Amino acid sequence: AQSVTQLDSHVSVSEGTPVLLRCNYSSSYSPSLFWYVQHPNKGLQLLLKYTSAATLVKGINGFEAEFKKSETSFHLTKPSAHMSDAAEYFCVVSVYYKLSFGAGTTVTVRA
Amino acid sequence: ETGVTQTPRHLVMGMTNKKSLKCEQHLGHNAMYWYKQSAKKPLELMFVYSLEERVENNSVPSRFSPECPNSSHLFLHLHTLQPEDSALYLCASSQGLAPGSADTQYFGPGTRLTVL
Numbered sequence: 001a002q003s004v005t006q007l008d009s010h011v012s013v014s015e016g017t018p019v020l021l022r023c024n025y026s027s028s029y030s031p032s033l034f035w036y037v038q039h040p041n042k043g044l045q046l047l048l049k050y051t052s053a054a055t056l057v058k059g060i061n062g063f064e065a066e067f068k069k070s071e072t073s074f075h076l077t078k079p080s081a082h083m084s085d086a087a088e089y090f091c092v093v094s095v096y097y098k099l100s101f102g103a104g105t106t107v108t109v110r111a
Numbered sequence: 112e113t114g115v116t117q118t119p120r121h122l123v124m125g126m127t128n129k130k131s132l133k134c135e136q137h138l139g140h141n142a143m144y145w146y147k148q149s150a151k152k153p154l155e156l157m158f159v160y161s162l163e164e165r166v167e168n169n170s171v172p173s174r175f176s177p178e179c180p181n182s183s184h185l186f187l188h189l190h191t192l193q194p195e196d197s198a199l200y201l202c203a204s205s206q207g208l209a210p211g212s213a214d215t216q217y218f219g220p221g222t223r224l225t226v227l
Contacts, residue, residue: 036218043115043201044218090154097142097208099216101153 002027002093006102013081014110021076021105023091033074034092035065038104044090050074061085081109113137115219117202123225124192132187132222134202141207143185144216145177148199160185161208192226199223 007022025033033050048059055067061084065076074091086109091102115136124130136143145157159167160179174196176188185202203216 032215034215041220041223043117043220044203046215046217049215097144097159097205097216099154099156103153 002029002031002095002098002100004091004093004100004102006089006091006105008105009103010106010108012108012110015083016080019076019078019081019085019107021089021091021107023074023076023102024072025074025091025093026072027093027095029095032094033065033067034094034099035059035063035074035076036090036092037087038090039087047076047089081107083109083111085109115202115204115217117200117219117222119222120220121223121225123227124189125227126192126194128192129188129190131189132200132202132224134185134187134219136183136185136202136204136217136219138204138217140204140217141182142205143179143182144203144205145185145187146201146203146218148201148221150198154201158187159208166208189224192224194226197224197226 003026005024013019035047036044037047038044047063048057050057050067058064063078088104088106090104093100118133142161144159147155156169157171158177163179174191178186199221201221202219205216
């Protein structure tokens with residue numbers, strides 16, 4: 001079985017400051033890990049994917065995530081937040097086609 | 112059109128109505144999925160199709176009836192729904208179901224369903 005815990009339900013940052021979204025996972029297998037973003041009234045957009053090729057994964061829109069097996073973590077970061085980053089972010093662990101979603105982290109960006 | 116499209120984007124229906132949600136993927140994928148996203152709950156996988164064959168029905172009530180006529184199209188037929196079925200219904204597709212190709216799923220924008 002696999003599961004995901006997103007440690008913050010809400011993160012608020014000022015525009016231009018770093019963003020950190022925390023995710024811990026558990027899995028009985030070697031999982032694939034993802035971050036998706038959902039803007040209001042939109043579907044889920046894939047930000048990035050980890051599949052064991054490299055522990056630091058770069059995604060779209062300046063986001064990156066680091067896989068740390070010893071800590072079972074897959075935290076998402078961005079050096080400088082933009083107003084358009086305001087959205088809900090989901091950490092996802094996958095085994096085969098079964099995706100397990102975290103509860104989501106809502107990001108607000110202050111001008 | 113690119114990616115995964117869904118129609119309608121919004122739907123309001125009474126409990127006695129019959130309606131259908133449509134999903135189309137333009138990615139050349141072979142697997143398609145229906146998910147339900149309710150407020151304050153994690154996404155729930157409802158159905159999985161691979162090459163037009165249903166491979167998973169995740170204990171979904173029979174008032175939801177999926178149909179996959181070909182690998183590009185997926186429907187969700189709705190009848191005698193309940194108010195608690197109000198949610199965002201998301202369609203997704205992936206290259207296939209084999210390990211390595213199954214887990215990257217691409218989502219459509221969703222249909223916001225309200226049952227009165």
